[in-house]
Amino acid sequence: MSDSTAIQALLFDVFGTVVDWRTSVAAQLRPFLARHNIGADPYDLAHAWRRKYQPALDEIRGGRRPFVRLDVLHRENLESALADVGVDPASIPAGELDELNLVWHRLDPWPDSVPGLRRLKQRFIIAPLSNGNIRLMTDVAKRAGLPWDAILGAEVVQAYKPSHEVYQRTADVLGMRPQEICMVAAHNGDLAAARQCGFRTAFVLRATEYGPNQKTNLRAEQDWDWVVDDLETLATRLGCPA
Amino acid sequence: MSDSTAIQALLFDVFGTVVDWRTSVAAQLRPFLARHNIGADPYDLAHAWRRKYQPALDEIRGGRRPFVRLDVLHRENLESALADVGVDPASIPAGELDELNLVWHRLDPWPDSVPGLRRLKQRFIIAPLSNGNIRLMTDVAKRAGLPWDAILGAEVVQAYKPSHEVYQRTADVLGMRPQEICMVAAHNGDLAAARQCGFRTAFVLRATEYGPNQKTNLRAEQDWDWVVDDLETLATRLGCPA
Numbered sequence: 001m002s003d004s005t006a007i008q009a010l011l012f013d014v015f016g017t018v019v020d021w022r023t024s025v026a027a028q029l030r031p032f033l034a035r036h037n038i039g040a041d042p043y044d045l046a047h048a049w050r051r052k053y054q055p056a057l058d059e060i061r062g063g064r065r066p067f068v069r070l071d072v073l074h075r076e077n078l079e080s081a082l083a084d085v086g087v088d089p090a091s092i093p094a095g096e097l098d099e100l101n102l103v104w105h106r107l108d109p110w111p112d113s114v115p116g117l118r119r120l121k122q123r124f125i126i127a128p129l130s131n132g133n134i135r136l137m138t139d140v141a142k143r144a145g146l147p148w149d150a151i152l153g154a155e156v157v158q159a160y161k162p163s164h165e166v167y168q169r170t171a172d173v174l175g176m177r178p179q180e181i182c183m184v185a186a187h188n189g190d191l192a193a194a195r196q197c198g199f200r201t202a203f204v205l206r207a208t209e210y211g212p213n214q215k216t217n218l219r220a221e222q223d224w225d226w227v228v229d230d231l232e233t234l235a236t237r238l239g240c241p242a
Numbered sequence: 243m244s245d246s247t248a249i250q251a252l253l254f255d256v257f258g259t260v261v262d263w264r265t266s267v268a269a270q271l272r273p274f275l276a277r278h279n280i281g282a283d284p285y286d287l288a289h290a291w292r293r294k295y296q297p298a299l300d301e302i303r304g305g306r307r308p309f310v311r312l313d314v315l316h317r318e319n320l321e322s323a324l325a326d327v328g329v330d331p332a333s334i335p336a337g338e339l340d341e342l343n344l345v346w347h348r349l350d351p352w353p354d355s356v357p358g359l360r361r362l363k364q365r366f367i368i369a370p371l372s373n374g375n376i377r378l379m380t381d382v383a384k385r386a387g388l389p390w391d392a393i394l395g396a397e398v399v400q401a402y403k404p405s406h407e408v409y410q411r412t413a414d415v416l417g418m419r420p421q422e423i424c425m426v427a428a429h430n431g432d433l434a435a436a437r438q439c440g441f442r443t444a445f446v447l448r449a450t451e452y453g454p455n456q457k458t459n460l461r462a463e464q465d466w467d468w469v470v471d472d473l474e475t476l477a478t479r480l481g482c483p484a
Binding site for chain 1: 313367369375376377379380383384390391392393394397398415416417
């Protein structure tokens with residue numbers, strides 16, 4: 001087990017790590033699809049929407065587009081995701097799509113997230129380090145009861161993970177050396193970038209983030225400082241009492 | 243009484259409005275002064291330090307200096323404040339001054355702040371809109387138990403109040419129209435700028451922020467939407483149950 005005594009802050013990936021976006025988004029898409037008599041499976045639409053996520057971020061990470069917050073990208077991606085499942089987005093009133101875009105502000109936590117974060121908060125500064133924008137993260141946290149000490153992430157530093165600036169500028173905002181920060185994520189790529197920036201790393205297995213047939217992030221691909229199945233176990237490993 | 247039904251977020255000035263910086267800073271300066279056999283009154287040093295605050299911000303608000311976070315300005319101002327009370331700052335080890343600078347991260351709330359904020363949080367998004375930097379605000383909140391939903395403020399938008407960009411960019415971050423936001427402050431000037439940007443306004447009387455002989459902000463200088471003596475009363479006025 002790694003030594004956690006120097007760690008002052010735990011920064012969390014959120015989509016997939018702290019909240020179950022797939023189930024939450026699909027559950028909210030279902031009544032929308034029914035209302036419009038669209039036969040598409042809500043999980044297929046949720047996956048189609050999420051598949052547009054990394055390519056949209058790539059445009060900004062690659063410098064081909066100035067930073068815009070994730071709400072804007074989600075709204076654009078919704079239209080192309082609808083097209084992917086055979087729906088003409090122009091057939092839906094724009095205001096209804098604007099409202100539908102807010103499903104990402106109403107994501108349910110994994111069962112261990114709130115109790116785990118409550119314990120971790122007793123000893124560490126805890127904050128999201130997500131690509132989600134500040135309002136999105138605030139809405140998710142308020143609704144789900146995620147007890148963050150601050151809302152950090154892409155919008156604060158105007159860059160998207162896994163660009164190294166995100167980790168570096170966030171350490172600067174916190175006034176901490178990288179080794180005083182631990183990144184917590186269900187995604188090996190996020191942790192790899194954080195480690196390259198000097199952060200400590202904790203991998204949380206979320207084997208059904210993408211549903212029962214998930215193929216990726218089913219195991220720790222490096223010797224991360226901590227590897228756990230849930231945030232309550234992380235709290236125990238880091239010495240936070242129940 | 244004004245109508246609060248359209249309000250979604252309450253944004254708070256912090257120094258003086260939510261926390262009693264003067265008493266907190268003086269209490270922490272006392273052992274430092276005693277240790278160095280400095281005869282200065284801790285309140286005098288606290289006031290001298292705070293007097294440097296607005297002129298330092300003016301350099302940035304006026305565009306003569308790029309944005310730096312308040313921790314940096316406080317550290318610079320500490321040296322000149324010490325000089326003002328007759329102490330050569332070069333006589334104190336730099337590391338000790340760095341540590342002393344963190345007194346601003348350990349400020350006590352007014353007695354009504356935590357219970358008031360807890361009630362207000364039930365109905366509104368609550369966040370600081372302070373000139374304090376993110377880490378400073380996070381440390382103050384964590385220690386004092388201020389239940390913020392997010393940490394907003396100068397560092398997020400890279401500008402200092404009462405520059406209008408602070409209010410305007412924060413409304414943009416929140417995705418809200420200005421009239422959906424209420425600024426809460428003990429300072430008429432902060433509220434005047436917020437109102438000019440279209441925010442609703444709530445004045446909280448803090449008659450001893452500057453001690454028993456305070457001369458400023460002893461009354462509401464405009465017809466602010468709400469005028470209260472403490473945050474519990476604000477919660478009652480805004481319909482938040484006890």
